[in-house]
Amino acid sequence: MSDSKEHSVDLNSYIRLCAVIFLVLICTTAAMIATSYSHIGNGWTLKVTLILSIAIVNAFLVAGYLMHLLSEKKLIYTVLVFTVFFFAGLMGLTMWAMGDFPVGTVAH
Amino acid sequence: MEIPYTIENRPDTGIYNAKLGIWLFLASEVMLFGGLFSAYVLLRVGAEPGTWPHGWLDVKLGTINTLILALSAITTLLAWAACKVRQFGKFKFFHGCTILLGISFLCLHMYEYHDEWTHYEIQLANGKIADGHLAETSKDFDLAKKTGFVKLEEGRVVDDSKELADLRTPEARAAKHEDITLQAADIKSMENYSPRHNTFTAIYFTITGLHGLHVLGGTLVIFYLWGPGRRMYKTDPERYTNRIEVSGLFWHFVDLVWIFLFPVLYLT
Numbered sequence: 001m002s003d004s005k006e007h008s009v010d011l012n013s014y015i016r017l018c019a020v021i022f023l024v025l026i027c028t029t030a031a032m033i034a035t036s037y038s039h040i041g042n043g044w045t046l047k048v049t050l051i052l053s054i055a056i057v058n059a060f061l062v063a064g065y066l067m068h069l070l071s072e073k074k075l076i077y078t079v080l081v082f083t084v085f086f087f088a089g090l091m092g093l094t095m096w097a098m099g100d101f102p103v104g105t106v107a108h
Numbered sequence: 109m110e111i112p113y114t115i116e117n118r119p120d121t122g123i124y125n126a127k128l129g130i131w132l133f134l135a136s137e138v139m140l141f142g143g144l145f146s147a148y149v150l151l152r153v154g155a156e157p158g159t160w161p162h163g164w165l166d167v168k169l170g171t172i173n174t175l176i177l178a179l180s181a182i183t184t185l186l187a188w189a190a191c192k193v194r195q196f197g198k199f200k201f202f203h204g205c206t207i208l209l210g211i212s213f214l215c216l217h218m219y220e221y222h223d224e225w226t227h228y229e230i231q232l233a234n235g236k237i238a239d240g241h242l243a244e245t246s247k248d249f250d251l252a253k254k255t256g257f258v259k260l261e262e263g264r265v266v267d268d269s270k271e272l273a274d275l276r277t278p279e280a281r282a283a284k285h286e287d288i289t290l291q292a293a294d295i296k297s298m299e300n301y302s303p304r305h306n307t308f309t310a311i312y313f314t315i316t317g318l319h320g321l322h323v324l325g326g327t328l329v330i331f332y333l334w335g336p337g338r339r340m341y342k343t344d345p346e347r348y349t350n351r352i353e354v355s356g357l358f359w360h361f362v363d364l365v366w367i368f369l370f371p372v373l374y375l376t
Contacts, residue, residue, distance in 0.1 A: 009192040018182040025178045029171060029370075036167075036375035037276075044162075044376060051371045058367045062178075066185050067360045073122045076131050083135040087142045094146040098153050 021061050028058050115346045130354045134361050137322075141365050144315045148372065151307045161308045162376075163275035164301075166220065170374035173216050174366065177323075180209035181363040184330075184356040191349045196341060203334045203352075206359070210327035217320050224309065228260065229272065230290060230298040238265045238288055239272050242300070254293045263288040312373055319369060322362045329355050 032054045040046050064070045069080075113125040121128055152160055187202035223241070230238040240263020249256030262285040266272060274280060299305055303313040333348075333355055340348040 009189050011186070011189050011193050011195065011198070014186060014189040018186060022178060022182050026175065029174050029178075032371050032375055033167060033171065036371075048376045051375055052368075055368050055371050059364055062181060062360055062364050062367065066181050066363075067357055075121050075123065075128065079131055079135050083138050087138055090139070090142050090146050091149070094150055095153075098150070 017065065021065055024061060025058060028054050115344075115350060124350060126350060126354045127357075130357050134357065137361060141315070141318070144311070144318065145368070145372070148311050148315065151311055155307070158270050159273050161273050161275075161306075163280070164308070165312075165374045166223070167374050169216055169220055170370050173213055174370045176209050176213045176216070177363045177366050180206045180213070181360050183209065184359045188349065188352045188356050191341075191345075191352050194345065199352075200334065200338075203330060207327060207331050207334060210323055210330070213323055214320060214327070217316065217323075221313075224301040224313075227301040228258075228298050229269070229301070229305070230258075230260075231296040232265070232290070233294050233296050236265050236267055237269055237272065238263055238290060240264065240285070240288060243287070249292055251292055251295060251298065257289055257291050258295070258298075260288040260290065262286070315369060316373070319362070319365055322365070326355070326359045326362050330359065 032051050035047060035050050035054070038047070040050065069076070111125075115124060117123050118125065118128075183202045183205040187199050187206060190196075190198035190202055226241050228238075228240065228242050232238055238260060240260030242258060243261040244259040246256035246258070249258060264283050264285050265288065271280070301309050303310045333351055337351070338348070340351070
C-alpha cells in the first residue's frame with residue numbers, strides 16, 4: 001500500500017482494479033483446479049510445476065497490486081531481496097539434501 | 109513523549125516506522141512458513157512411491173476458502189483506500205466485510221478439521237482395512253474388552269492401505285462406499301486422521317493450523333481497529349490510516365501463504 005504524499009487515492013479506480021484482480025484470481029484458481037484434474041504428463045511433476053507456476057502468478061497479483069509492491073521504496077525491495085535469497089537457500093538446501101546420502105549407505 | 113515517524117516518513121528510510129517494521133516482520137514470517145514448506149517437500153519427496161496421499165482433502169471447501177481469502181484481501185485494500193479518502197462509512201463497511209470473511213474462513217477450516225478428526229482407518233482382525241467416518245459407537249464399545257460395535261458412514265473395506273493413499277485414481281473413484289457396522293471383536297486397532305496418523309496429516313495440521321492462527325490474529329487486529337480502535341480516526345486520521353495499511357499488509361501476507369497452501373495441499 002502506498003503513501004498519501006506520493007499517490008493520490010481514487011476509491012472508484014481502486015474498486016475497478018480490485019474487481020479485475022478478483023476476476024483474474026477466480027480464473028487462475030479455476031485453471032489450477034483444471035490442471036490438477038487433467039491428464040497432463042505421466043506423473044505429478046509436470047502438473048505440480050504448472051500449478052505452482054499459476055500460484056506464482058496469483059502471488060504476483062496480490063503482492064504487486066494489493067500490497068503495492070510494484071511501487072514500493074528501495075528499502076523494502078532490499079529487505080525482500082535478502083528474504084528471497086534465504087528462502088531460496090532454504091529450499092535449495094532441502095532439495096540438495098534429498099540426494100546427499102552418507103558414503104556407503106546407497107548402492108550405486 | 110510522542111512516538112516519532114508514525115505519520116511522516118523517516119528521511120533515511122523514506123517510509124514511516126511501522127511500515128518498515130511490518131515488512132521486516134513479514135520477511136521473518138516468510139522464513140517461518142518457508143521452513144514448514146521445506147519440511148513438506150522433504151516429507152513428500154522422501155515418501156515411499158505410492159504412499160503419499162492424493163485427494164484426501166475436499167477441493168470444494170479449499171476453493172471456497174481460497175475465494176473467501178481473496179475477497180477479503182480485496183475488501184482490506186478498499187477499506188484502506190476508503191480511509192485514505194476519508195470516507196469512513198465505506199471504510200467501516202469494507203473492513204466489516206473483511207472480518208466476516210475471516211470468520212467464515214476459520215469456520216470452514218474448523219469444519220474440515222472436524223471432518224478429518226471423525227475419519228477413521230480401522231485395522232481389522234482379518235488383515236483388511238476399513239475406512240470411513242465414525243457415525244456411531246455403541247455404549248458398551250470397548251476395544252480392549254472387545255465389546256460393542258462401531259458404525260462407519262460412507263465407508264469401504266480395502267485389502268491394502270496403499271489403496272487409501274491415492275483417492276483420485278479411477279479405481280478409488282469407482283469404489284463403492286456404504287455404511288458399515290464393525291464389531292469390536294473384529295477390530296485390531298483404529299486411528300483417526302489426526303496429526304499422528306501419518307506424515308501428511310502431521311504437516312497438514314501443522315501448516316494449516318499455524319496459518320489459521322495467523323488468520324485469527326489478523327481478524328482480531330482488524331476487529332480492534334474496526335471497533336474500539338476507531339476512536340483514533342477522529343483525533344489522528346492519518347495515523348489511523350497507516351494502522352489500517354499495516355494491518356492490511358499482514359492480511360495480504362496471510363492470503364499469499366494460502367495461495368501456495370491451497371495448491372500444495374489440496375491439488376497436488
